[in-house]
Amino acid sequence: MEPFEFEIFAHEILSRLPSKCVGRFKSVCKQWRYELSSSIFSIIHSRRMYNSEHRKLITFTASSIYIDNLIGGKVDICQRKFIFFPVDTPLSNLMILAAQYGLLLMCIQGPSDQLILWNPTTNKFLNLCHNKPKSFFDIKADAVGIYLDSLNDVKILHLQRRMDGVVPRVYSMNTHEWKTLSFLKGSDYASLLYLWSNGTLCNNVLYFASPHYWAPHKSYMIAFDVVSETF
Structure with a gap:
């Protein structure tokens, strides 16, 4: 009989167990902790739990x-x-922006808004504004979304709206780095007369509704293809 690879065992068998059991199995050895803490396993596990x-x-x-x-x-x-939320802040300051693959993308509202990616099952989190300027994220102007790319890498799309334009940035859970993408040309997309929604994922596309405050006929929908990572 051929040896049974642990990765297959984890993805096909352990991913079907409740979160509490998975948490206990992380203490078996380093290999188990590494595999059961990976982004790919978390996605497979959350999908199985969703369908169970x-x-x-x-x-x-x-x-x-x-x-x-x-x-x-x-x-x-x-x-x-x-x-308990892992960051010391009043719960009234929290706002859920997006949810996908068992992860919550949160905002801690304050003098400088903080963008937090949180796994409530493990209580682990990432401050995506760490070592960034205070104006990096603005909940009143910006929009965000969560998606999975073709390499099973969980990514965060941040559309930063400022007076001089829209800057799209993507954070990779694999590399823990931001990269800047190109945005659409033309139209006044950065205008604060538009109230942007956060991204809704459907068929490998993140959709951002952008209704106009005063002129409904000027409203539009922005689509981001998560496979090609283009607008």
Whole structure:
């Protein structure tokens, strides 16, 4: 019998287990921790959980955050689990911008808005504004989205709107680096008369609705192809 590769074992078998079991298995050895902490495993696991009965509902209130199990489409409050946001800030400052693959893209609102990528299952997070200028992210002007590229790399798209134009940047979970892309030419896309939505992912395209404050006929929809990474 040929040896059974651990990667196949993890992706095909361990990915079907509840999050609590996966968390325990990370302590088996370094190889298990490495594979079960990878972005690819997290995506496979979240998809399996989405298509199984082990779904969860996360709820934010003014004073707490808790997770409930969804059983048969109904909320089971008997096993409710309270969790803490990993950054010390009042919960009233938090806003959910996007959710995909078991990850939440959050904003901590303040004098300088902070963009946080958070995994509520593991409670690990990344501050995407770390070592960036205070004006790097502006919740009132910018838009964001989460997607998976052709190499199974989870990426964050940040559309930075300023008076001189729109600058699209992409953060890679594999390289932990930002890169700048090219945006559309023409039209006054950077105008704050447009209220941009955050990205909605459908069929490998992130859509950003951009309604006009005063003239509905001037509204438009921006589409970003996540395969070619072009607008």
